[in-house]
Amino acid sequence: MKPIILGAFEINQVNLTSQGMWAHPEQTTHRYTDLDHWVDLAVLLERGGFDFMFVADSYGYPHMNGITRPVVIEQAVEVPNNDPMMLVSAMAAVTERLAFVVTASTTHEHPYANARRFATLDHLTKGRAGWNMVTTSMEVVSELFGTTPVPHDERYARAQDFVDLSYKLLEGSWDDDAVLVDKQRRIYADPAKVREVHHEGPYFTCHGYFDSEPSRQRTPVLFQAGASETGRSFGARNAEVVFLHGRNAQMLREQVDDVRVRTVREGRGEGSVRTVAGLSVLTASSRAEAERRLDAYLDYVDPAAARAYFGAMTGIDLEELDPDMAMADLTTDGSQTQVHRYRHEKVREATADFIRHGMRELILLGTPTQVADQMGELVESTGLDGFLYTPFVTPGSYQEFADDVAPALRAAGLLEHRQAPTFRQALFPDGGPHLPASHPADRVRHVPSGTTR
Amino acid sequence: MKPIILGAFEINQVNLTSQGMWAHPEQTTHRYTDLDHWVDLAVLLERGGFDFMFVADSYGYPHMNGITRPVVIEQAVEVPNNDPMMLVSAMAAVTERLAFVVTASTTHEHPYANARRFATLDHLTKGRAGWNMVTTSMEVVSELFGTTPVPHDERYARAQDFVDLSYKLLEGSWDDDAVLVDKQRRIYADPAKVREVHHEGPYFTCHGYFDSEPSRQRTPVLFQAGASETGRSFGARNAEVVFLHGRNAQMLREQVDDVRVRTVREGRGEGSVRTVAGLSVLTASSRAEAERRLDAYLDYVDPAAARAYFGAMTGIDLEELDPDMAMADLTTDGSQTQVHRYRHEKVREATADFIRHGMRELILLGTPTQVADQMGELVESTGLDGFLYTPFVTPGSYQEFADDVAPALRAAGLLEHRQAPTFRQALFPDGGPHLPASHPADRVRHVPSGTTR
Numbered sequence A, B: 001m002k003p004i005i006l007g008a009f010e011i012n013q014v015n016l017t018s019q020g021m022w023a024h025p026e027q028t029t030h031r032y033t034d035l036d037h038w039v040d041l042a043v044l045l046e047r048g049g050f051d052f053m054f055v056a057d058s059y060g061y062p063h064m065n066g067i068t069r070p071v072v073i074e075q076a077v078e079v080p081n082n083d084p085m086m087l088v089s090a091m092a093a094v095t096e097r098l099a100f101v102v103t104a105s106t107t108h109e110h111p112y113a114n115a116r117r118f119a120t121l122d123h124l125t126k127g128r129a130g131w132n133m134v135t136t137s138m139e140v141v142s143e144l145f146g147t148t149p150v151p152h153d154e155r156y157a158r159a160q161d162f163v164d165l166s167y168k169l170l171e172g173s174w175d176d177d178a179v180l181v182d183k184q185r186r187i188y189a190d191p192a193k194v195r196e197v198h199h200e201g202p203y204f205t206c207h208g209y210f211d212s213e214p215s216r217q218r219t220p221v222l223f224q225a226g227a228s229e230t231g232r233s234f235g236a237r238n239a240e241v242v243f244l245h246g247r248n249a250q251m252l253r254e255q256v257d258d259v260r261v262r263t264v265r266e267g268r269g270e271g272s273v274r275t276v277a278g279l280s281v282l283t284a285s286s287r288a289e290a291e292r293r294l295d296a297y298l299d300y301v302d303p304a305a306a307r308a309y310f311g312a313m314t315g316i317d318l319e320e321l322d323p324d325m326a327m328a329d330l331t332t333d334g335s336q337t338q339v340h341r342y343r344h345e346k347v348r349e350a351t352a353d354f355i356r357h358g359m360r361e362l363i364l365l366g367t368p369t370q371v372a373d374q375m376g377e378l379v380e381s382t383g384l385d386g387f388l389y390t391p392f393v394t395p396g397s398y399q400e401f402a403d404d405v406a407p408a409l410r411a412a413g414l415l416e417h418r419q420a421p422t423f424r425q426a427l428f429p430d431g432g433p434h435l436p437a438s439h440p441a442d443r444v445r446h447v448p449s450g451t452t453r
Helices: A035-047 A070-074 A085-093 A111-124 A139-145 A152-172 A229-238 A249-265 A287-298 A303-314 A347-357 A368-382 A396-411 A423-427 A440-444 B035-047 B070-074 B085-093 B111-124 B139-145 B152-172 B229-238 B249-265 B287-298 B303-314 B347-357 B368-382 B396-411 B423-427 B440-444
Strands: A005-011 A052-056 A099-105 A129-134 A179-182 A187-189 A197-200 A205-208 A221-224 A241-244 A274-283 A362-366 A386-389 B005-011 B052-056 B099-105 B129-134 B179-182 B187-189 B197-200 B205-208 B221-224 B241-244 B274-283 B362-366 B386-389
Touching (some): A005 A274, A035 A052, A035 A085, A035 A396, A035 B085, A070 B187, A085 A111, A085 B035, A085 B111, A111 A129, A111 A152, A111 B085, A111 B139, A139 B111, A139 B205, A152 A229, A152 A440, A187 B070, A221 A229, A249 A274, A274 A287, A274 A396, A287 A362, A303 A347, A362 A368, A368 A396, B005 B274, B035 B052, B035 B085, B035 B396, B085 B099, B085 B111, B099 B111, B111 B129, B152 B197, B152 B205, B152 B229, B221 B229, B249 B274, B249 B368, B274 B287, B274 B368, B274 B396
Parallel strands (some): A005 A052, A129 A221, A241 A274, A274 A362, A274 A386, B005 B052, B052 B099, B099 B129, B129 B221, B221 B241, B274 B362, B274 B386
Antiparallel strands (some): A179 A187, A197 A205, B197 B205
């Protein structure tokens, strides 16, 4: 069986999907403003066999029908939150293999500034940077930024224009061999190998050179997680890793297959997109004991905070709906992963489930060996490439995984200590450090892939 | 005599004002993409008695009359350049006192995103963050960002609106005592002490909470360096540290006095703004030997690269001007520090001087004791508070300063090992961690200064 890809799902906030769990006695996420918290976590993840840390992010906070409920502030539901990019260099300095995938929105960042930030991170991490491309639907962010809310499909049109310009900047301005750093001849770079970018898109215009010289990966590894039709198309066209949403093997298998079909339709090779699913784990001497541990953790969820959290992400106030209404009948703009996952359920069940689980989908319980076996079966039966591990408490849940589950996974050949020159090559061992020739970014390169690289 | 404030002038590029000096055999700035380069530098600066690292920055590169000359790329004149903010957390993790002042433009960043980035840095550094507030005049950046160039005075109107909103976000949304982190009572923050910001300015609109909880300093220490009338007014109104431009005691004294007069006129206390000037130093067993060392360094300047650099910052092509023309007769939009400093000279002299010195203004030569004495005399005769030390080569110039000049300064009582809870308190030992009540930001606080802090 092939080894899995393993990421840690993180956020620069005090609650990670389980709203209220910041108060658990074992929880240290209230130290999120402390650099030591992150540095220690990065070291632990690398030791535990994780390939990358994924840092979710969004500006804003739960705000519905013109109000933010007091529970949002009281339980720190998505607010306070800090910038995730600022964490990376300190963690990169104490690790060698761990990669860092950071979220940045195509709705609220500027593509030139964003490309320079990611190029800088890819330089400083020596090719261990990833970009989780998101669009922003929360109206409150428009109010914070003084912009007009962008309708769903237009958000993706804007996202495509954003990444098209990003490709030109990251791949099309400096040739791979433009930088010489030849002190003897006093030539830093060859002007003949640096070219102006010209972009006149529907949303963005740019004329000139890219400020950053090429980093090891040039473009950071591209992540995406949209569940809507438009979101899936965008992912199949642009992403290298797609974050799936499913609570069982059947749902995941459907999505893995869907990603394969769409990727091929986009003219990219069948294996050119990796799929990962969210995963939480609790181990004990028996499954019953692990279930008791789960209950004890989830007791810390604050139901009102969880409902506000759902509202923030969907614009839907669960308390105002008929409990017997089918979730599939809800009118949304189609972007909501959180609505999509409950499309077969009624409001009553969806509410109860969301309060209990937040965004957690797969929760595996049992002895370490049982958990490792379940992970193996999931990968086998779905074609999934790996997992985004979501802790209950930090650092405890990571320590538990590193000490108990990882050895069982290694024994089963499911986890390896990857040694690759770049994050992209860790994910795609048969490829090079750059986006492959089958990726749309190749079209903006001046030197065809394979001639100088 | 009171100890000086000492900063290091840095940039996330290969040339630091002397265009071409990247190729000097002792120079390691071509390693600017390597995190170890920065981590080692931060450790060296802290050991050497520096209070802060100042990182200059601008998007873009020299581009005049529609072209970028090949020498710009060949000698790396301002390009390639990487984002400076990404460097901070790694350097903060290996230092305890050193502060980090990062440049961000009010012309091209978004105030909400910018405030969250700086709040995050102030958290991660435990109150060691500073913001060098700049406006961007280079037309090439407008072309890169797809925006319309903003005329000079309007840039400052926009800058004022930008900082007015920043104050509301950083100082007016969360009260100092809003965050409780009370696990026993399960209360993270008190909703009654978090308030929505409402801003409808001429350039920016914002309604809602600020995402970040208060950091130690709340607002990072505010730096500014404008030489124009509008720039000086902006600095006197908003800045806590002003970077002056002058090549002798008289020029500096005039500016120090000007800052004092303007600060008082703005209703702020006389000592509420610190002044620093750029400084380069070369030591040897004699002044003559130090001069020979200076010549040997400046031989590495590439004249064509230096002229392109001047053109980038001013829009003025020195090669096309009558050498006998007075620099004061040049029509510029009034913003250019680089033109202002040559206002008493002719084009011929200005060109020759700029090629040799770039943006270096004070260059002190002699034995370590002679240099320390000259620094003391400058401070004494001008009222200047300190210096921004600009190296010729890295790390050599810093090592030289730390090993030779710093001990002589300490012996003269001019340098102290500052131990303050925050960067602001290192600069203003009689004040607190936050902007004082006399600063305009105080007006947007909900709880008057002094009641809870």
